Amino acid sequence: MTLLEARPPAARPALRPAEPGRFGSYPAEDVTWLLTDLSAVALERGTQDREEAIQGGTHYSEMLPVEYQPDAAYLDLYAAALEQTADRLAGAVALVGELVRAEAAGAGHEPVLVSLARAGTPVGVLLRRWFRAAHGVDVPHYAISIIRGRGIDEVALAHVLDRHPAAAVRFVDGWTGKGAIQRELTAAVARWRAAHPGHAALDDRLAVLADPGGCTDLFGTRDDFLIPSACLNSTVSGLVSRTVLRADLIGPGMFHGAKHYAELAAGDVSNAFVDAVAARFPAVTGDLAARVAAHSAADRRPTWEGWAAVERIAADHGIADVNLVKPGVGETTRVLLRRVPWQVLARPDRAADLRHVVALAAARGVPVVEVPDLPYSCVGLIRPVRP
Numbered sequence: 001m002t003l004l005e006a007r008p009p010a011a012r013p014a015l016r017p018a019e020p021g022r023f024g025s026y027p028a029e030d031v032t033w034l035l036t037d038l039s040a041v042a043l044e045r046g047t048q049d050r051e052e053a054i055q056g057g058t059h060y061s062e063m064l065p066v067e068y069q070p071d072a073a074y075l076d077l078y079a080a081a082l083e084q085t086a087d088r089l090a091g092a093v094a095l096v097g098e099l100v101r102a103e104a105a106g107a108g109h110e111p112v113l114v115s116l117a118r119a120g121t122p123v124g125v126l127l128r129r130w131f132r133a134a135h136g137v138d139v140p141h142y143a144i145s146i147i148r149g150r151g152i153d154e155v156a157l158a159h160v161l162d163r164h165p166a167a168a169v170r171f172v173d174g175w176t177g178k179g180a181i182q183r184e185l186t187a188a189v190a191r192w193r194a195a196h197p198g199h200a201a202l203d204d205r206l207a208v209l210a211d212p213g214g215c216t217d218l219f220g221t222r223d224d225f226l227i228p229s230a231c232l233n234s235t236v237s238g239l240v241s242r243t244v245l246r247a248d249l250i251g252p253g254m255f256h257g258a259k260h261y262a263e264l265a266a267g268d269v270s271n272a273f274v275d276a277v278a279a280r281f282p283a284v285t286g287d288l289a290a291r292v293a294a295h296s297a298a299d300r301r302p303t304w305e306g307w308a309a310v311e312r313i314a315a316d317h318g319i320a321d322v323n324l325v326k327p328g329v330g331e332t333t334r335v336l337l338r339r340v341p342w343q344v345l346a347r348p349d350r351a352a353d354l355r356h357v358v359a360l361a362a363a364r365g366v367p368v369v370e371v372p373d374l375p376y377s378c379v380g381l382i383r384p385v386r387p
Helices: 047-055 072-106 121-135 154-161 180-195 262-267 270-278 288-297 305-316 329-338 348-353 355-364
Strands: 112-116 141-144 169-172 206-210 218-221 325-327 341-346 368-370 378-382
Touching (some): 072 121, 072 169, 072 206, 072 218, 072 270, 072 355, 112 121, 112 154, 121 141, 121 206, 154 180, 180 206, 305 325, 305 378, 329 355, 329 378, 341 348, 341 355, 348 355, 355 368
Parallel strands (some): 112 169, 169 206, 341 368
Antiparallel strands (some): 325 378, 341 378
16 A cells, blocks of 8 residues: 655745735836735625625635626616716825825825725725926825725725824825714724824825715815716726735735736726816816815815715614614625625715616616605615525
8 A cells, every 4th residue: 555645735836915006907107006915816706695604704904705707788877977076086086185285285294195995995096196297296106905894905005104104194094984984094093193103194084085974174075976986896997806815815014915807908008087077177177176166175084984884874774773774875795796785875966876777677677666755866875685
């Protein structure tokens, strides 16, 4: 009888930081991804399986949804939405850009943009393009991970703060929902400042294009309008997945992880989205000074009205966990793309912004219920899958 020598299990591929110019589809000068490249690791789980795992206690950051592949009709809706909103988006980018630059200038710096991967990253790229177009400056832009319930990637944050003054750093996201990420960021920055007194000037306020939740004073609008990048996943966000934090993959001293979906390059519209909005910058500069002055003079203090509204909606629908209530166009879209939706509440007067939501809901057999006095354009309710 031949004895077989025991062999150790095959080692997983060595995991390395994302390589500039090879990770993601944005030009390397537009963003530095401070992420560990997990492209070779199988992390996706089916929608029902993933939902049951999340509601059963597995953290959402330990796995990825399967990337939604839109059909031609849905892509037509995306293209129409971009055409319809490009001017408004450009105006919001310009307004937020001027607010951000004024804040940094008050401390004697140009801004250093730190976008929250991945939904914040297209906005970070757009702000960088705005600063170049309007002021002739190329500002640094980093994309880092923050995860609800687990905090910000402190390895990535240290990387940024080793190279730039804390007072110059501005965190960037696309929009707010009920404000969970702003709360997470505030707590993370408070912990960091307590541990690093030299970084007391680090500001926890998010800069966003739309703040329907009333969570920050650095916003382009508080209207819950469609930001077309919310319609798609990686193919409008540099071909990068959501961020991942799993102990068997991300060890001490490593950035949080993400995947680069190079195989989806044929459907990538990330740079086309940025180019379409940036092309509208000249059209929004005429009244910009007046808009900035009016915005600056207005009462922009956070109200947190969105969080209160979500608590009311959860109570009205017998939902014990507010994390199963996703308010706003962007968050509702995410529910339909990668969770198990129960129903969508929608304001009938916002139908023009919700065509893609209605299409996604129809495709998944999800009822859309009209609620005229809804404080958001729409709200996605996730189906409880566990008693």
